[in-house]
Amino acid sequence: MKRILTPTGHPAWLATSYADVRQVLSDPRLGKAPLTACRNSTRSGRLLPGLLFTTDGPEHRALRSELLAAMRLCPSRSLLAGFTAYADSLLAAVPLSSDLVSSYASPLAMWAIGTWLGLPPSDWPRCAELSSIVLSVNQFPAEVVEQAQFDLLDYLGGLLSSRPAHLDLLSALAATATDPVPLAATVLATGYETVVAGIANASLTVLTHHDFAMWPSSRVDVRRLIDELLRFAPLGGTLRSRCALVDLQVGNASIAQGEIVLAATGPANRDPAHFPAPDSFRPDREHNRHLAFGAGDRFCSGSQLAVMGLSVALERIALRFPSVRLAVPPDSLRILSGSAEPRPVALPVHWSLTQPRC
Ligand code: HEM
Numbered sequence: 001m002k003r004i005l006t007p008t009g010h011p012a013w014l015a016t017s018y019a020d021v022r023q024v025l026s027d028p029r030l031g032k033a034p035l036t037a038c039r040n041s042t043r044s045g046r047l048l049p050g051l052l053f054t055t056d057g058p059e060h061r062a063l064r065s066e067l068l069a070a071m072r073l074c075p076s077r078s079l080l081a082g083f084t085a086y087a088d089s090l091l092a093a094v095p096l097s098s099d100l101v102s103s104y105a106s107p108l109a110m111w112a113i114g115t116w117l118g119l120p121p122s123d124w125p126r127c128a129e130l131s132s133i134v135l136s137v138n139q140f141p142a143e144v145v146e147q148a149q150f151d152l153l154d155y156l157g158g159l160l161s162s163r164p165a166h167l168d169l170l171s172a173l174a175a176t177a178t179d180p181v182p183l184a185a186t187v188l189a190t191g192y193e194t195v196v197a198g199i200a201n202a203s204l205t206v207l208t209h210h211d212f213a214m215w216p217s218s219r220v221d222v223r224r225l226i227d228e229l230l231r232f233a234p235l236g237g238t239l240r241s242r243c244a245l246v247d248l249q250v251g252n253a254s255i256a257q258g259e260i261v262l263a264a265t266g267p268a269n270r271d272p273a274h275f276p277a278p279d280s281f282r283p284d285r286e287h288n289r290h291l292a293f294g295a296g297d298r299f300c301s302g303s304q305l306a307v308m309g310l311s312v313a314l315e316r317i318a319l320r321f322p323s324v325r326l327a328v329p330p331d332s333l334r335i336l337s338g339s340a341e342p343r344p345v346a347l348p349v350h351w352s353l354t355q356p357r358c
Contacts, residue, residue, distance in 0.1 A: 006042045007042070008041065012259070015251070015261065018268045018275075021268035023250055025240060029246050031242060034258070042260060045145030073175065079305070091321065099346040100199075101345070112305060116187075117169050123155070127188060134149055153182065194302070198309065202230075227285070231288055232269075233266045243260055244257050265291045323352030325352065327348040333346075
């Protein structure tokens with residue numbers, strides 16, 4: 001455990017080892033609700049109280065079970081066929097030299113989240129913009145981040161009240177949740193930018209440490225590869241924040257009530273005490289209990305969609321463009337700093353004309 005300053009300049013503890021990060025992510029004595037009281041302590045702007053990311057204990061568990069119940073009514077796997085077809089249509093239209101993020105990862109991520117929630121496609125560009133602002137750490141002024149949350153809530157509230165029920169997650173939330181709009185806004189804000197970053201970072205790893213032509217055909221091997229892509233996190237993973245609800249010990253650190261603790265999933269997923277040869281990319285790595293989706297009561301509720309999205313997005317590239325290559329040296333890529341999910345701003349590639357695999 002180290003003493004550091006948060007990205008917005010507040011003193012905090014930083015956990016980087018696997019054991020410490022797992023504890024910080026799952027220990028109920030480390031909460032999220034108190035972070036909303038201190039504007040700009042871990043990010044620019046304050047997240048609204050009463051959300052999944054700003055509640056603890058029973059209040060958090062109640063919201064989480066409402067969300068999971070809605071996800072059971074409208075599972076993300078129902079998107080599989082449409083998602084695959086949309087990925088293929090995007091790849092059929094990409095210019096042979098283009099940016100993988102703007103021509104593929106971003107529209108595909110917005111399709112997944114927009115379709116799952118049942119949002120009209122004409123609203124998707126604005127939804128993507130607001131989601132990126134809400135998920136930023138220190139890219140925008142506090143007022144802009146706070147206003148973006150209100151705009152998302154207003155938008156989703158208006159949509160829900162003005163349309164009949166559909167077979168989508170928004171309608172499922174209306175059936176399961178006391179207050180469906182904040183939960184829908186959380187799915188939109190967390191789901192969009194994380195999937196864009198997931199596809200961009202995983203593609204970068206395949207382009208630099210593996211080969212699309214070697215995409216596996218068995219489901220077990222695909223799942224192992226996806227887990228290794230999530231663990232490897234070429235840009236260092238994310239920082240997750242907590243506040244100590246009581247005095248407690250994490251690793252070598254005595255943490256006082258009220259202190260901020262950040263958990264760095266990237267270094268934890270490269271901890272040599274937990275992963276043999278952690279800096280080697282091993283597509284067939286077994287027993288890969290990485291922390292990319294968090295741990296414990298706050299384990300990512302969108303992990304099924306994330307794994308399905310990554311598997312399909314990368315598989316469709318492998319089938320159509322097995323010889324795709326990065327068009328610039330990896331160290332010249334500009335990284336989207338100030339976002340909760342670091343990713344390349346753009347990933348210029350040459351989509352090779354090699355015949356698609358059958
Ligand atoms: C590759 C993509 C993704 C990654 C790496 C990821 C990662 C994470 C992590 C690490 C957490 C735990 C945060 C913490 O402990 O503070 C989390 C929570 C969460 N994620 Fe994801 N996520 C991804 C995709 C998604 C998607 C697609 C959705 C929704 C559609 C989603 C919805 C959520 C929600 C709602 C939570 C909060 C769960 C709770 O507090 O009960 N995530 N995610």
